[in-house]
Amino acid sequence: MAKVVVLGAGISGHTAVSYLSKALKKNHEVVMVSPNSNFQWLPSNIWVGVGLMTIDQVKFKLAPVYKKLGVDYKQAKAVSIHPEGNNENAKGFVKIEYVTEEEKGKEEIVTYDYLINATGPKLNFDATEGLGPHKFTQSVCTYDHAAHAWGKLQESLAKMENGERQTFVVGTGHALATCQGAAFEYILNIAFEIKKRNLMHLADLWWISNEYELGDFGMGGAYIKRNGYITPTKIFTESILKEYGIRWIKRAGVQKVEDGKIHYENLRGEYHTRDFDFAMLIPGFAGAGMKAFNKQNEDITSAVFVANGMMKVDADYTPKPYEEWSAKDWPSIYQSIKYDNIYAAGIAFAPPHGMSKPMQSPNGTKIFPTPPRTGMPSGVIGKIVAQNIIHAVKTGTMEHKHKASMAHMGAACIVSAGYGLFKGQAAVMTVNPIVPDWEKYPKWGRNINDTVGVVGTAGHWMKLFMHYMFLYKAKAKPFWWLIPE
Amino acid sequence: MTKITQNTVPYSNISYGTEPTKMVRFMRRCFIIQVFNFFKLNLKVMRIVVGGHS
Numbered sequence: 111m112a113k114v115v116v117l118g119a120g121i122s123g124h125t126a127v128s129y130l131s132k133a134l135k136k137n138h139e140v141v142m143v144s145p146n147s148n149f150q151w152l153p154s155n156i157w158v159g160v161g162l163m164t165i166d167q168v169k170f171k172l173a174p175v176y177k178k179l180g181v182d183y184k185q186a187k188a189v190s191i192h193p194e195g196n197n198e199n200a201k202g203f204v205k206i207e208y209v210t211e212e213e214k215g216k217e218e219i220v221t222y223d224y225l226i227n228a229t230g231p232k233l234n235f236d237a238t239e240g241l242g243p244h245k246f247t248q249s250v251c252t253y254d255h256a257a258h259a260w261g262k263l264q265e266s267l268a269k270m271e272n273g274e275r276q277t278f279v280v281g282t283g284h285a286l287a288t289c290q291g292a293a294f295e296y297i298l299n300i301a302f303e304i305k306k307r308n309l310m311h312l313a314d315l316w317w318i319s320n321e322y323e324l325g326d327f328g329m330g331g332a333y334i335k336r337n338g339y340i341t342p343t344k345i346f347t348e349s350i351l352k353e354y355g356i357r358w359i360k361r362a363g364v365q366k367v368e369d370g371k372i373h374y375e376n377l378r379g380e381y382h383t384r385d386f387d388f389a390m391l392i393p394g395f396a397g398a399g400m401k402a403f404n405k406q407n408e409d410i411t412s413a414v415f416v417a418n419g420m421m422k423v424d425a426d427y428t429p430k431p432y433e434e435w436s437a438k439d440w441p442s443i444y445q446s447i448k449y450d451n452i453y454a455a456g457i458a459f460a461p462p463h464g465m466s467k468p469m470q471s472p473n474g475t476k477i478f479p480t481p482p483r484t485g486m487p488s489g490v491i492g493k494i495v496a497q498n499i500i501h502a503v504k505t506g507t508m509e510h511k512h513k514a515s516m517a518h519m520g521a522a523c524i525v526s527a528g529y530g531l532f533k534g535q536a537a538v539m540t541v542n543p544i545v546p547d548w549e550k551y552p553k554w555g556r557n558i559n560d561t562v563g564v565v566g567t568a569g570h571w572m573k574l575f576m577h578y579m580f581l582y583k584a585k586a587k588p589f590w591w592l593i594p595e
Numbered sequence: 596m597t598k599i600t601q602n603t604v605p606y607s608n609i610s611y612g613t614e615p616t617k618m619v620r621f622m623r624r625c626f627i628i629q630v631f632n633f634f635k636l637n638l639k640v641m642r643i644v645v646g647g648h649s
Contacts, residue, residue, distance in 0.1 A: 345612075345613065348608075348609075348611065348612040349612045349613040349614065349615075351609075351612065352609050352612030352613075352614060353612075353614055353615060357608070357609055358608060358609075486644060490644070490647060490648050493648070494648050512648065513648065514647065514648035518647060518648075519647035519648060520643030520644065520646070520647045521643070521647075522640040522643065522644075532624065532626075533624070535623060535624075538636050540636075540639060540640060540643055542643050542647070543647070560639070560643055562636065562639060564632060564636065565615075565623055566622070566623040566624070566628075566629050566632055567623065567624050567626075567629040568629040568630070568631075568632035568633040568636060569632075569636070571629070571633050572633060572636060572637060572640075575637075594641060594644050594645055595644060
């Protein structure tokens with residue numbers, strides 16, 4: 111009997127554990143270790159942040175779902191991994207610490223035959239002074255952050271209704287932050303809600319980003335087919351911001367936030383400030399901060415993880431200049447570089463390099479987006495990692511028949527730009543592959559026939575449709591496995 | 596969606612962005628066009644997702 115342990119119940123980990131339990135639960139053991147008691151459908155947090163959905167609409171309890179799936183669910187956080195075991199355990203194991211009220215602080219050793227690290231990002235608010243919902247800015251990275259942001263947004267809307275002018279700043283809160291798409295959605299939704307209340311004359315809306323050009327989105331931008339032209343996403347994004355009355359600051363690395371004031375440095379090395387009444391800034395991401403130890407209990411963290419805590423996998427991590435980056439550098443099976451029975455799925459794997467060209471100010475500050483790995487890629491990676499483990503468990507051979515390199519995988523980004531069945535809008539952007547492959551597609555970097563940039567109500571319907579469809583799938587309701595990632 | 600003063604200030608960042616015409620705005624909300632787009636885009640996304648991994 112094999113034992114597969116999954117760390118993290120985000121999109122990637124939850125997808126992996128669902129497929130593992132479907133295939134293995136009868137004869138094998140599947141364990142989920144996650145400090146969260148709820149699954150959250152992250153893309154809909156945007157709507158929680160503007161009061162159009164409640165937190166109960168974007169989350170559900172994990173325990174009943176795992177009970178139904180036959181998964182042994184431990185509400186705990188992983189502290190360290192011991193891939194070689196120790197004197198008492200011949201097998202590799204994970205040391206976990208429970209987080210529930212009843213068992214808070216209790217430690218346990220969970221052995222495994224296969225381990226999937228899908229711990230997702232640590233929201234690194236501390237990397238920017240004054241950043242975060244407990245300090246001076248808001249976040250939509252979790253449902254409770256989004257609900258808090260909505261509370262603050264209501265305060266600003268109330269002030270505007272009393273005739274007070276308000277400045278809104280939304281974007282990236284760290285010079286190397288990613289997830290521009292989520293922040294972009296949020297500012298469009300704020301603009302839509304302000305417009306709906308006829309208060310635009312009292313609003314100053316600012317988009318602040320570490321992108322060299324808007325529309326970079328951490329993937330080096332893209333070219334899309336639009337209205338008979340092949341257009342860079344820079345034009346597409348700037349046009350949408352202009353249409354919604356939003357001004358922008360680009361090439362900006364936020365360094366510090368004070369009450370009502372954002373301090374940032376730009377790529378010219380100049381230091382500026384931007385006043386605000388309401389700000390939502392995405393923090394930098396880091397790994398979960400797990401340690402790794404060998405059989406002699408020596409710290410081998412640096413051999414298993416990169417410096418920011420993401421796990422090293424089957425990628426080419428050789429440092430090389432931007433001009434030599436290749437699509438082949440990207441991993442396809444997400445197997446640990448050091449241990450064959452450990453995998454990293456979703457945000458937990460360390461990318462070999464960025465997709466956006468690294469930029470540095472004359473003061474030496476690196477200001478550029480790091481690569482995004484959320485949503486669709488995370489789900490697909492979780493699925494293929496699970497499929498490869500299922501195959502290994504059933505056949506006893508590790509063949510890795512399933513592959514999903516981000517350099518071969520496409521993605522769709524649906525940027526909500528207003529809610530409502532007939533008045534709602536969203537920008538739908540598709541790219542294929544996610545990582546530009548200039549050898550295969552020398553002209554545009556990607557398959558231009560698969561790229562689209564469309565704004566319209568259809569996009570809003572798609573986002574709504576995906577909200578209900580993926581929550582259905584995540585709840586493991588009948589025939590959930592027929593729904594693609 | 597809205598006009599802000601800076602939209603028309605020459606050489607400002609925002610002045611270079613394109614803006615949709617009335618016809619484009621109409622098409623973005625035209626029920627028939629959007630129903631067509633909904634199925635077309637879903638099919639495209641499905642094809643990209645399924646084809647992106649083996």
